[in-house]
Amino acid sequence: MAEIVIFLAIKKIRFALAKGAADQASVQFAKYGTQLLELQSTMGRVASELRVIHDVLCQMDIRNRNNQVYEGWLEEIQKVAHVMEDMVDEYLYLVGQEHDIGCCFFLKKGVKKPRSLLSFNRLALKVKETEKHLTHLSEIKNRWVTLINNGDTNSSNYIVKRSQDLANISRSLDEEDLVGVDENRRKLEQWLAGDDLECSVIALLGMGGLGKTALAANVYKKERDKFQCHAWVSISQTYSREHVLRIIIKEVFKDNATILSSTVAMDIVCLEETLTKFLEQ
Template sequence: MAEIVILLAIKKIGNALANGAADQASTQFAKYRMQLKELQGNMGRAARELRVMHDVLYQMDIRNCDDQVYEGWLEEVRKVAHVMEDMVDEYLYLVGRQQDTMCCFYLKKGFRKPRSLLSLNQIAFKVKEIEKDLAHLSETKKRWVPMINNPDTSSSKYIVKRSQDLANISRSLDDEDLVGVDKNREKLEQWLASDDLECSVIALLGMGGLGKTSLAANVYRKERDKFQCHAWVSISQTYSREDVLRNIIKELFRDKVNVISNTAAMDIACLEVTMKRFLEQQRYLIILDDVWTPEAFDDLSRALIHNDKGSRLIITTREGDVAALASRGHILTLEALPEELAWDLFCKKAYPRDTNHECPAELKPLSKEIVNKCKGLPLVTVSVGSLLRVREKTIDEWRRINDQLSWELINNSRLGHIRNVLHLSFIYLPTHLKSCFLYCSLFPEDYLFKRKRLIRLWIAEGFIEERGESTLEEVAEGYLKELIDRNMIQLVERNSFGRIKEFKIGLGN
């Protein structure tokens, strides 16, 4: 993604224009004050242009991921951002090369020594050219790249649609696609059937692709008729409270067309009153699928009656702080499938029923490698297995798929829903977490990160912002905990004090 390249360039420009660097530059280049002022002005304008581009990319990326014009434009943005970063490195080295005092030591952290030292004038000339290139790219986008303000493809509507599409795919999975869920399903059914009359909130927690929605849908279909009324609604990252309330009312009053028609002209306050009155004497089951923030849950749960009729509210989420809102002891944390169950699921989808889903002996080693790359994520395993079901069952074809699986995940239209699962997790990250998370993508797949080392690297790159009296190390550890709570990073081990020690990033991200 181009976002990390642009963020790095912006942060480095910020370092170059910071007071310490500016003072050092003014002292060292006192004879060239006008040229220095012009260079710093060009850097500032380039940073502003890059920041606007970054904000535009945030809105465009998920909707234009298959657009060749957009991809070509994006590649040019990457190139210019890389060149800008190099020029800032040259400038900072030039400013700090003659002395290594504490006041300028931070300027050189994370910066390589340039192969050939450019003069201030040469750097100024190149930065001016970069500023022109950025202006040209902005004009090119207006002429050729699809506009992002189309009301039919606005960012919020697009995200809602993608979330709903993913929910529909997950809800429609066959029972045979649900493996390794027996204990969780049994526990969920027990909570729903409990004699406890207090309205309880149940949370299904886990990263995208683990099967939270599929499990909830499976249990919902079996248990909903045991309640007086029931409803399922998808929330997504950008939801409309009014739309969600209308959807719940449609489900609750599915057999009462006149009531639904009467709600058409109601405002949000009337909708809330109507729903509360109906639920007051009902034992209900409501599923809030794909809840992203505690605020969203609080916002919607206020419209529900917490009666003493044995009602149940189930939420599915990727966020730890959302799951924490569940009733005490009512959180189900979904984990990746163990190797043997992932293998069984893959074989069910990749090999036909008439062969009893048996994998041919000659394809077994390659099939095992492919399954391992799916990281135990049911959605990925089912999708890749289904893709291979229609492919030629030869060693050469299996080897090609195995070698190109990463490319297939990015480019194959049949795997588009997997890309959406991964992308929806990423685009909801705040900017400060995006840069830290994307930095981890520079390391090999399945790389085992050490907390202390990665935190130092984040600090050296300038990703960590000062917060009150906390040290940069403490702030960075807070970032790391937040990424784990959001299920973007998988915790592997804690130390004897309970602190994060080792972790990794899997395919689910």
């Protein structure tokens, strides 16, 4: 979920720095052009830092989620992302403040302008401090989290098990447990009901935590009986072809104990031949 939190913060900063908001800010704080540019530059650097962190998180091995040091560091990053979102909200409010005054502009100008400037200066300092905090967190990761990651890396069994556990949890979810997936679910069901599925791959793409596996599992449970054979297989970041073949065979031969017992001693070539012969039918 950390990836989503960071992504939303990046998106909000980019909106604040987009042309429309930037032009309005230039009008609102025309006399303080240097300070405004410095604030916007700082926000841009924070967005860039968060973007790199987001990309790194998307690429990091799942085993990093199993150590306390990494989790603590990630929690601090999420706090920074939340704080940055709040400051961007305040910035957008200040930028649009005079614009919302309307017909009372000249009556309230003397009151609103100093308050806006005071808030602007305070906001600029807070954003600057947030940038320093983010840089400090990056340095902490290089000093401490890296040491943990460079330690015992023989955790492939954990990675495989964790991936399978997540997939199995998704399979256990009922239809009423899923929210906001109706359109994508209908689309998947339509594709599966098409006539061009003799050899087809359907890919679900998106950030971690969006519910892709849960959606796929839900559609799989509803549509699997329409096919002559079906198998649910979870493939982690580290896997072996033999292991995957055994899972597929276990799924498609689950009602045939004789064949399942005979595959126990098979090597990968025999497993491939067994599965091939079954699929040819």
